[in-house]
Amino acid sequence: MFNIFNLALRNLRRYMRRTLLTSTLITLGVVAVLLFISIAGSFKNMMIGQVTDSMLGHMQIHKKGYMASMDSLPLDKNMKGKQLQKVTDELDQNSNIEAYSMRIKLGAMFSNYKETTNIRLNAVNPEQELKTVPMLAKRIIEGKKEGLIAKGEILVPELIAKGMKVTIGDSIVLVATNKDGSVNALPFVVRGILEGISGPGGRDGVIHINDAKNLLRIDDNGVSEIAIRLKNIQTMESDFAGLKQNLGSLKNKMDKPVFEIHTWEKLSPFFNIARMIDLMTLFIKVMLVAIVLVSIMNVMIMAVYERINEIGTIAAIGTVPSKILSLFVVEGFLLGCFGTFIGVIISLISIAAMNVSKISFDFGRQKGLLLSPTIGATEVITISLIVIGISVLASLQPAWKAARMDPITALRHV
Amino acid sequence: MPVVEAKQLEKTYIAGDIAVKAIQGVSFTIEQASFVSFVGPSGSGKSTLLNMIGCLDPPTKGSLQVMGKDITILTRKQAAIFRGKHIGFVFQDFNLIPVLTVFENIEYPLLMVQNWPKKKRTEQVNNLLKAVGMADQGHKFPSQISGGQKQRVAVARALVTNASLVLADEPTANLDRTTANNIIELMKNMRDEFGTSFIFSTHDPKIMNNAETIFTLEDGQLLNNGGGNHV
Numbered sequence: 083m084f085n086i087f088n089l090a091l092r093n094l095r096r097y098m099r100r101t102l103l104t105s106t107l108i109t110l111g112v113v114a115v116l117l118f119i120s121i122a123g124s125f126k127n128m129m130i131g132q133v134t135d136s137m138l139g140h141m142q143i144h145k146k147g148y149m150a151s152m153d154s155l156p157l158d159k160n161m162k163g164k165q166l167q168k169v170t171d172e173l174d175q176n177s178n179i180e181a182y183s184m185r186i187k188l189g190a191m192f193s194n195y196k197e198t199t200n201i202r203l204n205a206v207n208p209e210q211e212l213k214t215v216p217m218l219a220k221r222i223i224e225g226k227k228e229g230l231i232a233k234g235e236i237l238v239p240e241l242i243a244k245g246m247k248v249t250i251g252d253s254i255v256l257v258a259t260n261k262d263g264s265v266n267a268l269p270f271v272v273r274g275i276l277e278g279i280s281g282p283g284g285r286d287g288v289i290h291i292n293d294a295k296n297l298l299r300i301d302d303n304g305v306s307e308i309a310i311r312l313k314n315i316q317t318m319e320s321d322f323a324g325l326k327q328n329l330g331s332l333k334n335k336m337d338k339p340v341f342e343i344h345t346w347e348k349l350s351p352f353f354n355i356a357r358m359i360d361l362m363t364l365f366i367k368v369m370l371v372a373i374v375l376v377s378i379m380n381v382m383i384m385a386v387y388e389r390i391n392e393i394g395t396i397a398a399i400g401t402v403p404s405k406i407l408s409l410f411v412v413e414g415f416l417l418g419c420f421g422t423f424i425g426v427i428i429s430l431i432s433i434a435a436m437n438v439s440k441i442s443f444d445f446g447r448q449k450g451l452l453l454s455p456t457i458g459a460t461e462v463i464t465i466s467l468i469v470i471g472i473s474v475l476a477s478l479q480p481a482w483k484a485a486r487m488d489p490i491t492a493l494r495h496v
Numbered sequence: 497m498p499v500v501e502a503k504q505l506e507k508t509y510i511a512g513d514i515a516v517k518a519i520q521g522v523s524f525t526i527e528q529a530s531f532v533s534f535v536g537p538s539g540s541g542k543s544t545l546l547n548m549i550g551c552l553d554p555p556t557k558g559s560l561q562v563m564g565k566d567i568t569i570l571t572r573k574q575a576a577i578f579r580g581k582h583i584g585f586v587f588q589d590f591n592l593i594p595v596l597t598v599f600e601n602i603e604y605p606l607l608m609v610q611n612w613p614k615k616k617r618t619e620q621v622n623n624l625l626k627a628v629g630m631a632d633q634g635h636k637f638p639s640q641i642s643g644g645q646k647q648r649v650a651v652a653r654a655l656v657t658n659a660s661l662v663l664a665d666e667p668t669a670n671l672d673r674t675t676a677n678n679i680i681e682l683m684k685n686m687r688d689e690f691g692t693s694f695i696f697s698t699h700d701p702k703i704m705n706n707a708e709t710i711f712t713l714e715d716g717q718l719l720n721n722g723g724g725n726h727v
Contacts, residue, residue, distance in 0.1 A: 085607050092595035395591040398552060399653070400580020400609040402573050489552050493587070 086405070090412040093385070094420075101417065104381045108421025108469060109428065111370040115465055116429035118366050120455035121436075126359045128451060129352060130315070136217035137279060138346045139183065139309030140318055143169055143329065146339045148306065155189045155202060155306075157261035162304035165340055169308060172328055178321050180313045181213035184305040186294045187286070191257040192238075194246045201242055201256070204286040205294030206231070214311045218288075225250045225274025230288070235273035237288040243275045250274065256289070260298040268297050318345055367465070371472050374421075378414050378476035386410060386480045393484050394492025403485040410481030411474055418473025422466045433457055497564050499661050499693045500526040500549055506557035507544050507716075518544040519555070520716045526695065526709070528660070531687055533696045533707035541716040542697035543665055549695065550583055550663045551575040563660055580609035584654025584692075586664035586683075590646040592638040592653075598645075599625065599634035602652045610657055624652040627689065628682060644675035648682060655686055662686075664696045668703060680706050 094101045134140050148159040161169060166184075173182050185206050192201040208230035211218060219227040222237060231237060236256070238248060248254060250272055257267040270289065278285040294300070312321055322345050332340045347353040386393070393406060433455050441453040507519040519541045526532050534542045547553040548560060551567050552575075560568055563582050570578060579585075592601045602621045606612040612620070625631045628648040638646055647667060654662045664683070668676035680703055683694050696703055704710060712719040 089595070089608075096595050391589075391591065392593060395585075395587070395593070396604075396608070397576065398550070398579065398585050399605050400576050400578075400583075400657075402576045402580075402609075404573075405608060490547055493591075 086408050086412050087416070090409055090416055093389075093409075093413055094416060097385070097388075100381055100384070101420075104377050104417055105421040105424065107377045108374055108418065108473075109425040111373040112422055112425025112465060112469060113429050113432070115363075115366050115370045116426065116457055116462065117432055117455070119363055119461055119465075120429070120433050120457040121453065122359045122363060123457070123461075124453060124455040126356050128454075130346070130356060132217065133279070133350050133352045134311075134315070134346045135215055136221050137215060138349050139214050140312045140315055141310040141322060141325065141343060141345050142349060143308045143310070143325070143341055143343050144306070146342045149342060149344065155187050157188065157298065157306075160186070160304035160306055161308070161341070162302045166303060166305065168332065169329060169341065172325070173308070173310065176321070176324070178313055178317055178324075180311045181210065182308050182310045183207065183210040183214035184291070185211075185307050185309065186291055186298070186300070186304070187306040188258055188294060188298060190297070192242060192246065192287075193255045193257065194248050194252065195255070197246055198257075199242060199246060201239070202286045203256070203289055203294070205289050205291045207291050208232070211309075214309050221277040221279065222274040223277050225272075227274070231273060231290050233290045233293055234270060235290065236270040237274045237276045238272050239276050239285050239287050240278055241285065242287070243272070248272050256297060258297045260300070264299060266297055266299060268293065367468070370465075371468065374418065374469050374472045375476045378417055378473045379479065381417065382410060382414050382477045382480035385413065386484045389484075390487065390492045390495040393487050394489045394495065397487065397489040398493060406487075407481045407485035410484050411477045414473045414477025414481070415470065418470040421473075422469045425469075426462055426466060429457070430462075497528075498525045498561075499528050499530065499563060500524070500695070501561045502549075502558065503560075504558040505545075505548065505555050505560055507541070507548060507553070508556045518716050519548070521558075522713075522716070522718045523558075524711060524718065526693060528693055529687055529691045530693045530695075530709055531684060531707055532694065532709040532711065533698055533703055534711045534713055535698060535704055536713035540713040542713055544716075545713065546663050546665055546695065546697050549661075550585065551579050580605060580657065582660050584657065584659035584662040586647070586650045586654050586662060586667045588666040588669045590638070590643070590650050590670075592646055592649055594638050596637075597634065598630060598636050598638070598641065598649050601638065601649055602656050605653060605657050620656060621652075624656050627655075627686065628652045642675075643671055644678060647671060647675075647679050651679070651683060651686065655690060655692060658690070659692060661693045661695065664694060666698055666700070667696060668698070668700050673702070676700065676702055 145159045145161045145165070148156065151159065173179050183206060185204055188203050188205065190201050190203055192199050212230055219230055223240065236254065252272045253269055254272060255267050255269050257265060259265050276288065312318060322343065325343050329341045330339060330343055334340050397406060436453065436455050442450045443453060444451065503523045505519055505522040506517065509516045509518055522545065534545055536542050544553065548555050549562060551570060554568055559566065565578065567575070567578065593604065596604065599621055602624055603617055606617045606620060625634050628651055630645060630648050630652065633641060633645060668679055671679060684706065686692060687694055696707065698704065
């Protein structure tokens, strides 16, 4: 086999310019794909981080039916008592869960004593919330970020703050109706202005969970949702499956499921953008395959055509067809390996250079986000194997043609 | 055992609707260590006959035995293996592999066809290089040597596997007179040294004069039955 490699290598060297041109094409394709994957992947991961770490968490648990009627923020679909205990026991036992935050979600009237408007509120325990969604504090564009929220304070969404002309330190009143139809009102001080983001809850105000209980006159520990932060988002699929099995399978007296569990992917519209990035990555990979296929096939067809007489000679002196086939397939394989190797090296150097040069970009109100492209060994190995595999595949047809060539016809070829 | 034994050999090519009889009812026998030449005008069927003996082209009819084996029934792969083991080829255009050195060109059949061990291979190639007077040229590439030297390398490549039979199609056609004489002399010496049978197809009177047996072909038919050095 070594002899075939040696001979193939020399044949590639014989047509050095063509070999270099083809390898360059493969190299460019590999570099384009690896850089796209690393940059798009970095952007995607950063955006996922923004979405999950500033609002949603990685997963959420609700009482069954809550998500279907989420627009009306129902208070009669809270988890409480044994149900809540069951969930917290499960979450406390799960070593993959870093933190979770219990929330009450409610709708209220927001009054600045002159005007009144509707507001959706997210009532949280600040300590739990900051552990679960650590970037929430960064969404506070005006006001104190430390500690997130205290009793009697409210973080007002940016649009409402502008519309109602309220600023830090202003006093406002929230009026809410509880699940029994009883109305109550409480005064709050504006602690901060909150940046809005897309997705469920992205334009909600924030108050302390105890204030929500007072406002709604809730005397149990009922909560609307539990947001969960995992230690590693990469294990989300398996963690989700585990929770779904342990909690999602629980049934009530009417044999209906008690809880519903969702990953951020089901909750955020950004998931569609993430999927589009994946789709674009796939498209780029397909283009790479096409580039490699066409360039290797072209160069190998040329190689066979130019060496017809030589093929006739080696066939005449006793080289079996399978060995002739191997010779050309190995040439394609080596071309693919060479182009891929150089492409991977250039890509890794470029990725390292981008990380060193600290390229920044803005996303919404968040300025100076650092682009930190990374690429996993799995991706590099997968792309390399695809390119080398396609190189071999593209060589097969010309190699087959060479192996099947009639020695006499080949020897007569000028 | 004769090296080649042909009986009522026929070869017909189909060109469109026309059947062209390239060889018609040819019978002959070639013994071991012979120096045989097939002569005749262009299109007489010399090359076709050599191709059939070399297992490159199966006959349409008749029987053809090479080294006692009926080669008309061989598959493509079996024919390749048979050629690699028993038959050497010398071509008009030398047909050396340009990316291999002189040494490697001679080594090729041992390495890629017969898979000899390295030590034995090197020894055999060096012997052949010495025998064809190219001992100090082994490191050169075909582009760095003359036509005569190329043909010497081709002869060495044909003999390196200890082939019993070497087929040479117009081996001196691209060489000047002196070089052609040297090559013929070399092949005769090889025949004497290794006992290999040489079969040529040629127009070259020099080869004809040196051949011990001459078969004259015309329109695919044998005009004489070998026997002596005459045209």
